[in-house]
Amino acid sequence: MKAPVTAAAAAVLLVTTGSASYAREPRADAACAGQLIANPGFERGATGWTAGPRIVVVGDEARPAHHGRAYAALAGLDVTHTDLLRTSVTVPAGCTLTLRFWVRTTTTETSRGDHLNVGLAVTGVPPKTYFALSSDGSPQWYQYTGTAAAAPTERVATVSFAASESAGNGVTAFDVDDVRFTLS
Secondary structure: OOOOOOOOHHHHHHOOOHHOOOOOOOOOHHHHOOOOOOOOOOOOOOOOOOOOOOOOOOOOOOOOOOOEEEEEEEEEEOOEEEEEEEEEEEEOOOEEEEEEEEEEEEEEEOOOOEEEEEEEEOOOOOEEEEEEEEEEOOOOEEEEEEEOOOOOOEEEEEEEEEEEEOOOOOEEEEEEEEEEEOOO
16 A cells, blocks of 8 residues: 655655656646736837838827837828738636727728727637727727637737828827736
């Protein structure tokens, strides 16, 4: 008959052999905590993001960031074009993902032709546009939130901000800051 291994005996076994005779199971929810985006406030420029060369703004005293010194500025030129900003993260199995971000809209436009579409695409789920903001958004910072439910397998989540601007309607700028993917 084998004697049960005590904690002291296991410690001696670990020290002398380099391995333990048993292992503790990690907590299942340990991976479902924290924030995933490495540069949520653009303080390190476009690091971790796919962005155009003029999108990240640092230190604009006339239009300060929501938090810190930097933010992403999309559109704002009164020319027909689209600006794209996006990043992807890996979501562990069994975790719910919550997307939170802040947007400020400043405009001289009168026809509501400029838009900011915010999409959240998660592997295994059809992509979804969570928000479509037009030029009549708030000139103050406003927070938006979206959620992707837990799944039994690891997934990749991509958030994208696509600002579409038309020429001749006035200038609309969409500022984005403090984009966070948090797990629970």
